[in-house]
Amino acid sequence: MIAEIMIALGALFCAIGVLGVLRMPFFMSRCHAATIVTTLGTMLVMGGVAYYGLRTGEIDYSKNALLVLFAVMFTCPIASHAIMRASFKRNIRPENLVEDHFDEAWKK
């Protein structure tokens, strides 16, 4: 029962993240909302599957779920950083930005 509740909570957090990606005004706030899916949603869903595998003795599902969990946990910050840096270089910036030192830091 705990595994099903964890997976349902993870799906709820995925829905919140998708809603944020749809509704947020700027690109960086959309990235911020997409991070909910990759951290909290994936951690809860994969933790639920891993707990289910441990409980029923099918240890292969636990191993695979932990593999997906650590892959997403280690790769998603890198991908998010790379795409935000690339969009900053292509002048996709928030309109209400107060201070911006990116260009002079990039010229060095």
Next chain:
Amino acid sequence: MIFTWLAAALFVISLPLLYRLWKGPTIADRVIATDTALVIFANALVVLAVGYGRFVYAEVGVIFALLGFVGTLVVSKMLASGEL
């Protein structure tokens, strides 16, 4: 049975990202939408493997998670160098 329904719910949750993929103002928005959709697909495939009792779907989930990462890195590299 309930795992199959949870996987179906995860698939349905990722469908509204098609709107952001179709109507994103910039390329980076589309890339973020694709990346998020692939992560949700990976979750749904691992849950679906438990629901159907077939282990192959879980391995496909690993491939989906890593493929989204590689695609995002490639597109951001091309975007930074001005090719796209």
